[in-house]
Amino acid sequence: MQSNRMLPNRSRTSVLVFLLPPLLLYGAAVLFPILQSLFLSFFSWNGISDMEFVGVDNYVRMFVADDIFWRAFLNALVYLAICLVLQLGGALVVASLLTSLRRGRELIKTLYLLPAVISTVAIAFLFVRIYSLEPVGLLNQLFHWMGLGSLERPWLSDVNTVLAAVSAPEGWRFTGLYMLIIYAALLAVPKELEEAAVLDGASRWTLFTKIRFPYIRPVWITTTIMATTYGLRGFDIPYLMTNGGPGQSSELLTTYMYKTAFTSTDFGYASTISVFIVVECLVAVGLILFLLKRKADA
Amino acid sequence: MITQTAPPTPPAAVVPVRPSGKRRRRRPDLFRTLSRVLIMLIVIVQVYPLAWLFLTSLRTEQDFATGDPFALPSSLTWENYARAFETGDLGRNILNSFIVTMGANILIVLLGMMAAYAIQVLGFRLSKLVRGLFLIGIIVPVQIALVPLFIDYAAVNLLDTYLSMIIPLAGFSLPMAIYLFCSFYEYIPKETYEAASLDGAGPYRIFGLITMPLSLNTVVTVVLVNSIFIWNDFIFANTFVLSEDLKTIPLGLQNYIGAMGKVDWTATFAAVCVTITPLLLVFLVLNKAMIQGLESGATKG
Numbered sequence: 030m031q032s033n034r035m036l037p038n039r040s041r042t043s044v045l046v047f048l049l050p051p052l053l054l055y056g057a058a059v060l061f062p063i064l065q066s067l068f069l070s071f072f073s074w075n076g077i078s079d080m081e082f083v084g085v086d087n088y089v090r091m092f093v094a095d096d097i098f099w100r101a102f103l104n105a106l107v108y109l110a111i112c113l114v115l116q117l118g119g120a121l122v123v124a125s126l127l128t129s130l131r132r133g134r135e136l137i138k139t140l141y142l143l144p145a146v147i148s149t150v151a152i153a154f155l156f157v158r159i160y161s162l163e164p165v166g167l168l169n170q171l172f173h174w175m176g177l178g179s180l181e182r183p184w185l186s187d188v189n190t191v192l193a194a195v196s197a198p199e200g201w202r203f204t205g206l207y208m209l210i211i212y213a214a215l216l217a218v219p220k221e222l223e224e225a226a227v228l229d230g231a232s233r234w235t236l237f238t239k240i241r242f243p244y245i246r247p248v249w250i251t252t253t254i255m256a257t258t259y260g261l262r263g264f265d266i267p268y269l270m271t272n273g274g275p276g277q278s279s280e281l282l283t284t285y286m287y288k289t290a291f292t293s294t295d296f297g298y299a300s301t302i303s304v305f306i307v308v309e310c311l312v313a314v315g316l317i318l319f320l321l322k323r324k325a326d327a
Numbered sequence: 328m329i330t331q332t333a334p335p336t337p338p339a340a341v342v343p344v345r346p347s348g349k350r351r352r353r354r355p356d357l358f359r360t361l362s363r364v365l366i367m368l369i370v371i372v373q374v375y376p377l378a379w380l381f382l383t384s385l386r387t388e389q390d391f392a393t394g395d396p397f398a399l400p401s402s403l404t405w406e407n408y409a410r411a412f413e414t415g416d417l418g419r420n421i422l423n424s425f426i427v428t429m430g431a432n433i434l435i436v437l438l439g440m441m442a443a444y445a446i447q448v449l450g451f452r453l454s455k456l457v458r459g460l461f462l463i464g465i466i467v468p469v470q471i472a473l474v475p476l477f478i479d480y481a482a483v484n485l486l487d488t489y490l491s492m493i494i495p496l497a498g499f500s501l502p503m504a505i506y507l508f509c510s511f512y513e514y515i516p517k518e519t520y521e522a523a524s525l526d527g528a529g530p531y532r533i534f535g536l537i538t539m540p541l542s543l544n545t546v547v548t549v550v551l552v553n554s555i556f557i558w559n560d561f562i563f564a565n566t567f568v569l570s571e572d573l574k575t576i577p578l579g580l581q582n583y584i585g586a587m588g589k590v591d592w593t594a595t596f597a598a599v600c601v602t603i604t605p606l607l608l609v610f611l612v613l614n615k616a617m618i619q620g621l622e623s624g625a626t627k628g
Contacts, residue, residue, distance in 0.1 A: 043530040044451045051442035051501060052457070054434065058498020059464045062475035069474065076478070123369055126362040137366060139614050140374050146610045147377070148559035150577040151599040155380055158396075158592065167379065167396050205373065209618055233358075254466075262468030265561045269581075283470050290474045291566065303471045314466055 063307065069300035076294050087301035098302070100277050101285040108196045108267070108281055109260040115200025116256045120207035125237065127208075128215050138212070141205035149202075149265035156198045157270055160184035185271055188278040195267040195279045203259065207252050214248035215241060250321045257313050261306070282306055384408070384596040391593050407597035411583075414594060416571065417601055420579030425605075427492050427564075427575055428557045432550050434497040439504030439549065440542055444534055446505070447512040448520070458509075464502040469495065473566050480567060491567035492575070496557050504549045511545045512538065548620035551613060558606050576602045 070087055074080040091098050123141065127134055144152070159167045162183040169181040184194040218241050226240050242249070264283040267273065273280035273288065282302060290299035383391060384407055386400040411417065442461075446454045472495050480486040485494075515538070523533050561577040568574060574582075580602060583595040610617060 039449050039530045041451075044445050044449050046531075047441045047445035047449065047534070048451075048457070051438035051505070054438055054494065055461065055464065055498050055501050058472060058476070058495045059467070059501075060460065062472040062479075063463075063467065065475035065478075066471055119369070123366065126366050129359055129362050130366065135615075137370055138618060139611070140370055142614070142618065143374060143377060143607075143610075146555055146559075146606050147603050148577045148580070149561050150580045151380075151603055154580070154583075154595055154599060155376055158383075159376060164392050165396060167376070170396050201373070258466055258468070262470060264470060269561075283468070286470060287473070290477075296474050296478065299474050303474065307467055307471050310466055310468055 066300040066303045066307075069297055070304045072297045073295075074297045076296055080297075083297070087298050090298065091301055091305065097277055097280065097285060098282075101273075101280045101282045104192055104277075104279065105261065105263075105281045105283070107192055108199075108263055109257065111193060111196035112200045112203075112260040112263065113253075113256055115197065116204050116207050116260075117253060119200070119204040120211050120252070123204070123208045124212035124215055125241075127212055138205075138209060141208055143205070144202045145206050147202075150269060152198050152202060153266055153269035156194075156266075157185065160194055186275055188275055191271060191275065191279045195270050196263075198266050198270075199260070199263050203256070207256060210248060210252055211245065214245040218244045246321070250317065253317050253321065254314055257317060258310055261310050261313060282309075380596055381600055383593060384600045386593055388591075388593050407593040408601070410591065410594040411598040411601060414591070415579050415582045415598060416574075417579065417598060419572070420574055420576045421602065421605060423489075423573055424558055424575040426489055427496070427560075428554055430489060430493040431497040431500070431557050432553060434493065435500050435504050435553055436546050436549055438497070439501055439508050440539060440546075441534075442501070442505045443508030443512055444538055447509045448515075448538065449530060461502040461505055464499055465506075469499050469562065472499075473562070477566060486567055487569050487573060489573065492560065492563050495563050496560055500553045500556065504553070507545055507549055508542060511542065515541060547616055551617045552620045554609075555606070555617075 071082060071084060072080045073083045073087070127137060130137070160169075160183070162169055162181065165173070168184065172178065172180040182190065184190045222240050222244070223236060226236050231239070262283060263281060264287065267279050267281055268284050268287065271279045273284045283306065286299050286302040286306065289295050289302060379396070382400060385403045385405070387402060387404050387406070390401050442457075445451070446457060476491075476495060477486070480491050485491045519537060520533060523537055528536065559577060560575070564575045564578050568578065580595070580598060583598055584590050
């Protein structure tokens with residue numbers, strides 16, 4: 030952020046030589062496609078016939094006439110909520126507990142991060158088995174032993190449970206990642222502050238809410254943004270496990286967009302949904318910054 | 328919590344309070360035991376599915392279909408692994424994943440260093456704007472690029488190539504790399520550059536002889552963090568690649584879903600075990616560096 034220009038004599042060409050190649054790749058892979066989506070969202074096109082300009086028809090269709098869109102939007106919010114609770118809540122609890130351990134911290138960090146290294150396809154396979162009823166999977170067996178036989182069910186084909194069932198693996202997978210980040214931040218809280226508070230007779234809870242959490246708030250904001258943007262782009266696991274089904278009960282905006290584009294080859298309308306997803310992400314990030322920063326000032 | 332551990336406290340202050348200190352210690356112990364149990368439980372939830380995956384890959388099919396899923400296998404067999412290698416082309420998949428990961432990483436590291444050098448070291452008037460442009464790539468979901476890239480690739484005949492996967496994977500990872508390099512370049516003292524300039528070195532030589540060699544640690548971080556995501560990429564590969572020869576690991580695994588959705592589970596789990604091994608080994612060997620990378624990536628980003 031500080032003064033640019035560390036080199037006294039550099040030519041304008043040298044800046045371009047270093048800047049253009051990365052901008053070119055980034056432009057081709059990220060920036061141009063965003064503009065292209067915006068452009069395509071005003072057309073009707075199946076990839077073969079001529080493109081037809083339809084104005085805002087796609088947007089009207091999306092907001093007014095498309096029930097599946099709204100269903101997918103609500104599902105995506107539920108998916109996001111479950112991921113956030115598991116990832117951020119779980120991360121905060123485990124990170125706090127971990128600071129009270131004397132030995133084995135490194136081992137636990139490693140074990141905890143393990144699922145983040147495994148591909149989503151493998152995770153999808155794994156959880157299909159965990160949820161299955163016939164042959165009985167881990168989850169149903171567990172409920173059976175606990176005497177909660179009424180809870181046994183085929184989790185992925187029950188319309189009431191499928192959304193939670195496809196969200197949980199995503200939460201499970203990345204808890205370790207966020208835990209690491211929060212743990213590193215907690216370690217950076219100055220010991221003098223904590224010790225002073227303990228001498229003043231602060232309970233663990235006040236220690237946490239008044240000293241530790243305010244101190245890690247900047248990192249907490251970053252992690253919340255990361256987890257939210259990742260949650261909103263969640264795709265692999267629902268797509269692989271249920272492909273949005275049964276019916277539309279685990280359809281997310283991303284899977285709906287994908288199917289609209291590559292199954293129904295409705296590129297125009299799919300781009301309209303993409304544009305909505307981008308706006309949704311930007312709004313979410315803005316909202317997080319607004320809410321968390323304001324609270325910090327208060 | 329560190330405060331309760333207490334041994335290194337200054338003796339002078341503690342001596343008079345010691346008796347009460349000893350009594351007070353009991354409660355924290357309860358707390359610590361509780362948190363230890365809780366952590367153990369959470370770790371089990373986190374790790375057990377993976378252990379189960381491995382055990383299942385050694386079970387006989389019959390054992391898997393009928394038995395209690397928590398039970399230890401009645402007999403161990405490597406047969407599933409043999410079937411896994413027969414069904415798919417695992418070696419080919421691993422090689423492809425390796426090519427894509429390497430290709431994308433080379434682009435990310437090289438271009439990331441160049442952009443950070445231009446922004447942070449050379450400096451120019453619109454550098455704030457350029458930083459902002461790159462920030463978009465961190466927030467925006469990758470799915471936005473699928474339809475446009477599919478159309479563009481079709482137009483220039485890039486569909487079904489390694490490049491079709493490498494370009495978007497590198498493009499979307501570039502911003503984070505640039506931020507990491509930028510925040511590192513901030514700490515290279517100005518004097519280093521001035522001295523080199525006085526010796527007559529231009530911006531290109533300084534980049535090659537000073538900035539690049541100094542960046543080695545950041546390079547390791549960037550490569551490790553990105554490799555996890557690129558190695559496991561499903562969505563770009565699934566959209567742009569059709570031919571068997573180019574399939575990466577995630578796509579290769581899908582081949583184990585047979586006709587009518589019938590799956591040979593024990594062989595599939597064996598295949599999963601084979602394919603997660605390379606990255607898992609790297610992770611276990613380098614986990615310190617990787618953990619550091621992930622931590623610094625987020626606290627700085």
